[in-house]
Amino acid sequence: MTTGYEDRMAPLDGPFRFACDPSVPCFKECCRDLDLILTPYDILRLKNNLGLSSEVFIEEFVIWDFSHDMGFPTAKLRMSDNAEKLCPFLGDEGCKVYPDRPSACRIYPLARATQKHARFERTTDAYFLVRESHCKGFERGREWTIEDWKKDQGLDEYFEMNDLWTAVVCSPFKEKRGKLADRDIKAIFMAAYNPEMFKQFVFQSTLLSRIEIDRGRVDKIRDDEVELLRFGLDWLRFVLFGESTIEVKS
Numbered sequence: 001m002t003t004g005y006e007d008r009m010a011p012l013d014g015p016f017r018f019a020c021d022p023s024v025p026c027f028k029e030c031c032r033d034l035d036l037i038l039t040p041y042d043i044l045r046l047k048n049n050l051g052l053s054s055e056v057f058i059e060e061f062v063i064w065d066f067s068h069d070m071g072f073p074t075a076k077l078r079m080s081d082n083a084e085k086l087c088p089f090l091g092d093e094g095c096k097v098y099p100d101r102p103s104a105c106r107i108y109p110l111a112r113a114t115q116k117h118a119r120f121e122r123t124t125d126a127y128f129l130v131r132e133s134h135c136k137g138f139e140r141g142r143e144w145t146i147e148d149w150k151k152d153q154g155l156d157e158y159f160e161m162n163d164l165w166t167a168v169v170c171s172p173f174k175e176k177r178g179k180l181a182d183r184d185i186k187a188i189f190m191a192a193y194n195p196e197m198f199k200q201f202v203f204q205s206t207l208l209s210r211i212e213i214d215r216g217r218v219d220k221i222r223d224d225e226v227e228l229l230r231f232g233l234d235w236l237r238f239v240l241f242g243e244s245t246i247e248v249k250s
């Protein structure tokens, strides 16, 4: 997979120096004209930050890319329709959704490559430093280890949820499947990107009566959209690829 960053990326094997705050001369310069992928967890956090339903958020802020080899829908943030193509969440003081900014904004200036082993039970990470030419953040600030940066940027929960999405998109069973059908794409839109609709489906269909699921998990997915998303991603691996992430009652 290419990221478009290859010419600016260097493997990271030690600490790096970086600082970004309103005093940098390039402040806000990076928040424009971006090809910014939104993961299902990014969208969940952003739509809740803005107090919007998934449907309204997607209508307003998402453009879809279907170039994935299987036809998986990839959500990308729609930049503003002005000459500078500013990020719609950029305000005078900086990022207006900062506590819930997307994964791609959090991780910069790092990039992460993951390798999955043994049907996604184990992950190996490699990190790279991305040096954008306009970014002055490398000339100042303290030294960071990767672990410190992850902690400071709240990345662990994003990585955990994004890895669950990667487990769907890169299922080891995908070679057997071929292109996704329309009904598969509808299932993905619902379970990964529309928790309100997926919750209705879970609790108003016969699904829960047909699968092995303990009471505690049912309560969690009723009350917590993050748990609902976790369940939705398990469900997608089951319905799209026949993985044993959901157990059907005998």
Ligand code: SF4
Pocket (backbone or CB within 6 Å): 019, 020, 021, 024, 025, 026, 027, 028, 029, 030, 031, 108, 134, 135, 136, 137, 138
């Ligand atoms: S270009 Fe770099 S230093 Fe400047 S605002 Fe963006 S991330 Fe911060």
Ligand code: SF4
Pocket (backbone or CB within 6 Å): 030, 031, 032, 034, 087, 088, 089, 090, 091, 094, 095, 096, 097, 098, 101, 102, 105
């Ligand atoms: S979401 Fe925030 S940090 Fe990310 S590009 Fe937009 S304004 Fe910048």
